[in-house]
Amino acid sequence: xxxxxxxxVPFLPRRATxxxxxxxxxxxxxxxxxxxxxxxxxxAATVTHDVLWVSAVAAAGRAAWLPAPLIGTLVDRMPxxxxxxxxxxxxxxxxxxxxxxxxxxxxxxxxxxxxxxxCGLAEVFFDSAAQAVVPRLAADQELERANARVxxxxxxxxxxxxxxxxxxxxxxxxxxxxxxxxxxxxVSALLLRGLTTRVPTGRGERGARAERGLAGLLRGTWSGLxxxxxxxxxxxxxxxxxxxxxxxxxxxxxxxxxxxxxLGLPPWGYGLMLVAAALGSLAGARAAPGTARRLGTxxxxxxxxxxxxxxxxxxxxxxxxxxxxxxxxxxxxxxVLWNVCTVSxxxxxxxxxxxxxxxxxxxxxAWGTMPVGAALGGVLAGHVGPGAPWAAAGILLLACLPxxxxxxxxxxxxxxxxxxxxxxxxxxxxxxxxxxxPP
Numbered sequence: 001x002x003x004x005x006x007x008x009v010p011f012l013p014r015r016a017t018x019x020x021x022x023x024x025x026x027x028x029x030x031x032x033x034x035x036x037x038x039x040x041x042x043x044a045a046t047v048t049h050d051v052l053w054v055s056a057v058a059a060a061g062r063a064a065w066l067p068a069p070l071i072g073t074l075v076d077r078m079p080x081x082x083x084x085x086x087x088x089x090x091x092x093x094x095x096x097x098x099x100x101x102x103x104x105x106x107x108x109x110x111x112x113x114x115x116x117x118x119c120g121l122a123e124v125f126f127d128s129a130a131q132a133v134v135p136r137l138a139a140d141q142e143l144e145r146a147n148a149r150v151x152x153x154x155x156x157x158x159x160x161x162x163x164x165x166x167x168x169x170x171x172x173x174x175x176x177x178x179x180x181x182x183x184x185x186x187v188s189a190l191l192l193r194g195l196t197t198r199v200p201t202g203r204g205e206r207g208a209r210a211e212r213g214l215a216g217l218l219r220g221t222w223s224g225l226x227x228x229x230x231x232x233x234x235x236x237x238x239x240x241x242x243x244x245x246x247x248x249x250x251x252x253x254x255x256x257x258x259x260x261x262x263l264g265l266p267p268w269g270y271g272l273m274l275v276a277a278a279l280g281s282l283a284g285a286r287a288a289p290g291t292a293r294r295l296g297t298x299x300x301x302x303x304x305x306x307x308x309x310x311x312x313x314x315x316x317x318x319x320x321x322x323x324x325x326x327x328x329x330x331x332x333x334x335x336v337l338w339n340v341c342t343v344s345x346x347x348x349x350x351x352x353x354x355x356x357x358x359x360x361x362x363x364x365x366a367w368g369t370m371p372v373g374a375a376l377g378g379v380l381a382g383h384v385g386p387g388a389p390w391a392a393a394g395i396l397l398l399a400c401l402p403x404x405x406x407x408x409x410x411x412x413x414x415x416x417x418x419x420x421x422x423x424x425x426x427x428x429x430x431x432x433x434x435x436x437x438p439p
Contacts, residue, residue, distance in 0.1 A: 018195050019137040019146055022084075022130060025188040027153035029088065029126075032184030034162015036095070036119075039170045039177035043102065044112055046174075053109050060113040064120025065367045068128070071121070072360030073220040075128045076353055080136070081195045083129035087122040088189035094118045095182035102175045124360060132355040133195075135347045143344040145289040151339060152285035159278035224357025233349060234358065236403045237342055238365045240305070243400050244338070245366045247393030249373030251312065254381040254389055262386040263321045273328055280329030284336030292341055300341050302404050305397055307334035312394035316387040 044057040075083050098115045101107045130150065138146035169176035228234050256270045263269060292300045311327040311334070318324075342362075350358040380388035 017137075019134075019149070021191045021195050022133070022137065023149050023153050025084070025088070025191040026130070026150050027157055028184045028191070029091075029188045030154045030157020031162045031165065032157075032181035034158040034160075035166030035169060035177045036162075036181040037158065038163040038166030039174075040112070040116065042170055043107070043174065044109070047107050047112060048109050057109070057112045057116055060116040061120040062367065062370070064117050064124055065364055067121075068124050068360035068364040069221045069225055069357060070217060071124045072128050072224060072357035073217055075125060075132060075356030075360070076220070076224075078129075080129050080133040081192060083125055084133070084192045084195070085189045087126035087129070088185045088192065090122040090125075091119050092182045092185040092189065094122070095178050095185070099175045099178040099182060102178060127363070128356045128360045131343055131347065131359045132352075134343075135352070135355070140348070143347055144292045144340055147343045147347075148285045148288045148336075148340050151336060152282060155278065155281045155285060155336075159274075159281060221357065224354055224361055227350070227354060228358060228361045231349065234346070234362070237345070238362055240400045240403055241338075241342070241362065241366045242369045243396050244305075244308070244335070245369040246373035246376065247308075247312065247396050248335070249370040250377030250380065250389040250393050253374035253377040254386070257381060258386045258390075259321075259324075262319045263324065265321055269321065273325060276325040277328040277332040280332035281336050283329070284333030285340070287333070288337045288340040291337060292344070297341050297345055298404065300337060302401065304334045304338040304341070305401060305404065307331070308338075309394045309397035309401075312390045312397070316390035316394065319387070 040057065041054065044054045048054065094115050098111065101111055131147075134146050134150065135143065165180070166177040169180060228238060255273060259265050259269045259273055260267070265272070288300075291303070295303065308331050311331040315324050315327050346358055346362060347355065376392070377389040380392055
């Protein structure tokens, strides 16, 4: 299906670009995700009053990132369009079953946990494939702008539109948030059926098609992990993002306690802080491409990490709610700048046939440390004081700054630029329909 053909989705322009299709699909599914994430805890709380089981439902979705390196290998061996559409259809099917269970009143906790875990697995497939396909949809010098568009679509859906929609739909009827989420994934799949990409050149894994068994899957996964461990730049970035995950969760895990306890705000104050953070994220997505272009990737990463660290330290010292709201916005903007730059950097550094594994392994490092950060935040807030998690997060990030200095560029020129060649990726062929996985 050519991208210039008549769209199967009414609101999509007839000549929507492939990147436009990917952004629109992310926006739609993110709205549904936001609605589901708002309604799922409410549903869990009605099924069981045991706090342990309610938290287990939330943990099941996070646990889906544990097999991420294996999933990244599968993504690398499948056409990107097949991974994206398949992930959307899988989530649509799971949510349809969940919606039917809610409507009939047959809703065991095991079904909730299974739905959360399966949706999480499909999300890993989708996110890994989406980041792997962006370099085939945008020119090298446009990677930051393309990634910022995708991230902004996700933030808008999950941060602004989805949660209030989910709460409103829950008030109308319990099945509706999950039904709407299922529909968004179906429409997203229809959008992505028309996705065309450029097929990357370069030597892929020899014998990848022949190694279809478990041994081949494990061997391919190990090669991806080995690349992450051996590449100096990727190794440093993984270490920093792991610390970022610890610091961010140490703060946000106790944010509601901090807002109501130390700031003395009523319950709506917590929502106000989340809105401030979401607005900062959108501002960061808008500013990130220009910042990366003017400063270069290396300096942008230093600015991002420094701004995040200082925002934490300011909140640790000054407990004035308007300033805290501003600092949360600054922190969120800095995190988005980091994400835009590091995603684009991975897309330039990683060989195209290993980008799924590099993406999933990197994100496992980010997500895998979050439970540690949440636990650390609770311990510090309980035993030291409400400002302690913020101070610890700021100090940890400042300690990571030396890792960002004098990092070699993909071309070995001594600093990252925004328009470098894609290193090991090589050039891309002219646009054509994607019929088979890269060699």
